[in-house]
Amino acid sequence: MEILFYIFSALTLLCGLLVVFNPFSRNPVTSAMFLVLTIICMSGLFVLLKAFFLAAVQILVYAGAVIVLFLFVIMLMNIKEEERQRFRKFGTFLGAAAVAGLAWILVTTVMNSRTGERSVANNTGETKELGELLFTNYVLPFEIVSLLLLVAMVGCILLSKTPETEEEAE
Amino acid sequence: MTNWFYNLTPNEQFAIFSLLKIVIAVFAVVLPMVAYSVVAERRISAWIQDRIGPNRVGPFGLLQPAADGLKFILKEDFTPAYARKVYFWLAPAVAMVPALMTLAVIPFGSKLGSQQAVIADLNVGILFTFGIVSLGVYGIVLAGYASNSKYPFLGGIRSSAQMISYEIAMGMSVIPVFMLVGDLNLSAVIEYQKNGMWLILKQPIAFVIFLVAAFAETNRLPFDMPEAESELVGGYHTEYSSMKFALFFLGEYAAMIAVSAMMVVLFLGGWTLPFAGLNETAESLGMGLLQVGIFIGKLLLFMGLFIWVRWMLPRFRYDQLMDIGWKRFVPLALANIVVTAIYLYLTHGK
Numbered sequence: 001m002e003i004l005f006y007i008f009s010a011l012t013l014l015c016g017l018l019v020v021f022n023p024f025s026r027n028p029v030t031s032a033m034f035l036v037l038t039i040i041c042m043s044g045l046f047v048l049l050k051a052f053f054l055a056a057v058q059i060l061v062y063a064g065a066v067i068v069l070f071l072f073v074i075m076l077m078n079i080k081e082e083e084r085q086r087f088r089k090f091g092t093f094l095g096a097a098a099v100a101g102l103a104w105i106l107v108t109t110v111m112n113s114r115t116g117e118r119s120v121a122n123n124t125g126e127t128k129e130l131g132e133l134l135f136t137n138y139v140l141p142f143e144i145v146s147l148l149l150l151v152a153m154v155g156c157i158l159l160s161k162t163p164e165t166e167e168e169a170e
Numbered sequence: 171m172t173n174w175f176y177n178l179t180p181n182e183q184f185a186i187f188s189l190l191k192i193v194i195a196v197f198a199v200v201l202p203m204v205a206y207s208v209v210a211e212r213r214i215s216a217w218i219q220d221r222i223g224p225n226r227v228g229p230f231g232l233l234q235p236a237a238d239g240l241k242f243i244l245k246e247d248f249t250p251a252y253a254r255k256v257y258f259w260l261a262p263a264v265a266m267v268p269a270l271m272t273l274a275v276i277p278f279g280s281k282l283g284s285q286q287a288v289i290a291d292l293n294v295g296i297l298f299t300f301g302i303v304s305l306g307v308y309g310i311v312l313a314g315y316a317s318n319s320k321y322p323f324l325g326g327i328r329s330s331a332q333m334i335s336y337e338i339a340m341g342m343s344v345i346p347v348f349m350l351v352g353d354l355n356l357s358a359v360i361e362y363q364k365n366g367m368w369l370i371l372k373q374p375i376a377f378v379i380f381l382v383a384a385f386a387e388t389n390r391l392p393f394d395m396p397e398a399e400s401e402l403v404g405g406y407h408t409e410y411s412s413m414k415f416a417l418f419f420l421g422e423y424a425a426m427i428a429v430s431a432m433m434v435v436l437f438l439g440g441w442t443l444p445f446a447g448l449n450e451t452a453e454s455l456g457m458g459l460l461q462v463g464i465f466i467g468k469l470l471l472f473m474g475l476f477i478w479v480r481w482m483l484p485r486f487r488y489d490q491l492m493d494i495g496w497k498r499f500v501p502l503a504l505a506n507i508v509v510t511a512i513y514l515y516l517t518h519g520k
Contacts, residue, residue: 029257029315036308056297064304064337067311067330127294127354 005048012041020095028073032066039063053127191289195278196270199466204423205235211477218481239416247412250317257316262410262417265309268302269424275299276431277357279441279462280451287441287462288357295356296348299432300341303387306425307333310389310406313418317409325405328395328488332386335495336393340383342503343376346510347436356435366444370437375506377437379499384429386495388422391480395488430472434465441465 015038019031039062046055134142178186209224209231216223225231249258275295279287292298307330314326347369348354351362363369370377386393397405407418434440441461486494 033312036305052292052294053297056292056294056301059301060297060304063301064307064334067304067307067334070311071327071330128352 005045008041008044008048012038012045015041021092029070032070032073035069036063036066039066051126053130187285188289191285192274195273195289200270200273200424200427201420202235203427204420205239207423207426207473207477208238208419209234210473211480214474214477215481218478242413242416245412247414250319250409252318253409254316254318257312258409259414261309261313261316262414262421263309264312265306266417266421266424268306268309269421269428271302272299272428273431275356276428276435277360277440278431278465279458281453282455282458282462286357287458291355291357294354296344296354296359296436299428300337303428304333304337306387309418309421313406313410317406319409321402321404321408322406325395325397325402325408329389329406332389332393332395332491332495335492336383336386336499339379339495339499339503340387342500342507343379343383344436345503345507346373346376349507349510349514356440359435360440360442363439364442364444364450366439368437368439373437373506373510375502377433379503379506380433380436382494382499384433385476385479386491388425388429388476390422390426390476392483392486393491394485395491400485426473426476427469430469430476431465433472434468438468 015034018034019038022030022034039058043055043058043063046052046058212234213223213231215221223231224234227233227237249255274289275292275298277286277288277291281287310329310333311326314322314324314329317323347359350369350372351359353359353362359369385391389395389397395405397407402408407415410418441464443464
């Protein structure tokens with residue numbers, strides 16, 4: 001099982017890198033496709049942790065939703081122009097600095113945390129337990145997140161609606 | 171001979187049995203079924219239109235798939251110069267694979283010998299299928315994008331909008347089913363229905379929404395916008411030829427089989443029949459095989475329905491398709507969830 005963990009982690013990292021830093025293609029569609037692969041590999045990691053619900057939802061929500069991103073890329077961006085762009089030095093430097101900073105925080109956190117009792121993975125009734133927790137202990141954050149999503153949706157509709165002209169309003 | 175097998179660890183035995191099940195289910199059952207549903211489609215359409223249909227190859231035209239396959243392989247595999255090569259090659263495979271992967275969690279029988287008749291008895295079976303189905307749209311969109319010409323592009327865009335819309339209706343239509351069953355595992359769904367109270371009787375609205383969404387998800391008439399011949403030439407597969415085209419074609423039928431199998435499990439009681447002990451876990455191999463036969467029989471009913479509808483109904487207009495999805499089915503599915511929740515609260519709650 002351990003070998004699978006390393007395979008999936010390596011693939012996740014590799015695909016994630018290729019999303020933002022692909023030396024072979026500057027095509028945004030390629031980036032979107034690598035994003036799908038990254039998400040699928042991550043759900044593989046969830047399966048190894050016996051979190052089947054999370055793994056399925058990961059693919060269902062994220063991998064399914066990348067198609068929308070894909071469409072945005074095709075419809076709103078000029079792909080030929082994007083492809084012609086080279087890597088900007090400043091942007092690359094800034095990206096690398098941000099990644100290094102985050103990696104440092106992650107490493108120090110992992111180093112400082114004591115390894116506690118490993119929680120026993122339980123692969124029966126996991127969905128039910130998750131649902132119960134969401135509607136009891138975590139009901140407030142859950143509702144706030146759903147409200148946030150609702151606001152985003154309403155905003156989206158408002159922005160994409162063509163404004164009514166004077167004549168039409170009458 | 172069998173000694174080495176018993177010396178293996180349970181994990182290794184499980185792996186071997188799983189591999190065996192995958193190979194048999196996919197290569198010996200599903201792929202021939204795909205090939206013969208193409209023949210069935212041609213014969214049935216011929217009857218409906220008062221023609222004869224393909225009857226030259228073999229007795230009653232039964233060897234037609236062999237002739238078709240050979241023809242597909244021998245045709246020139248042409249890649250247009252302006253196509254985006256990598257995606258052009260990738261798209262047909264991406265269209266075919268998800269349809270076959272969905273079958274991994276479908277319980278097609280109770281037991282065969284000592285083995286459970288399901289490849290992967292996931293406890294989140296239905297979420298897995300929806301996840302994989304949501305990946306199916308990539309094949310068509312990639313094909314449209316890779317072909318780099320107008321009709322395939324329009325077909326791809328249409329298909330993505332259509333599939334995203336109907337996925338929502340489809341996902342919401344099955345929620346009441348799982349509220350009744352109380353489990354996401356597909357074997358548990360069948361267990362719940364084995365006394366003959368199939369979920370089609372308890373949740374007729376959910377069944378109708380799921381059925382219509384299934385037509386939309388598999389791009390079948392009356393919802394075959396992505397390849398509407400009269401408007402888009404061939405839609406997303408206009409630029410494809412030879413085996414690449416065949417993969418799209420077979421992928422469509424494989425998706426039909428997958429979605430039919432899901433409907434049989436969710437609404438028609440899977441491999442059970444409510445008499446002669448056919449709703450209990452099989453104890454002999456013959457009984458197990460009989461139950462697999464029952465499952466395939468029910469599945470073929472749905473395949474027949476798919477084919478029949480295709481040749482009976484005209485195509486929807488695109489705005490009608492979107493209207494019926496968003497303004498009729500989504501609210502109806504939501505109302506169905508609320509009604510089921512109230513019913514459950516009144517009978518089981520408190």
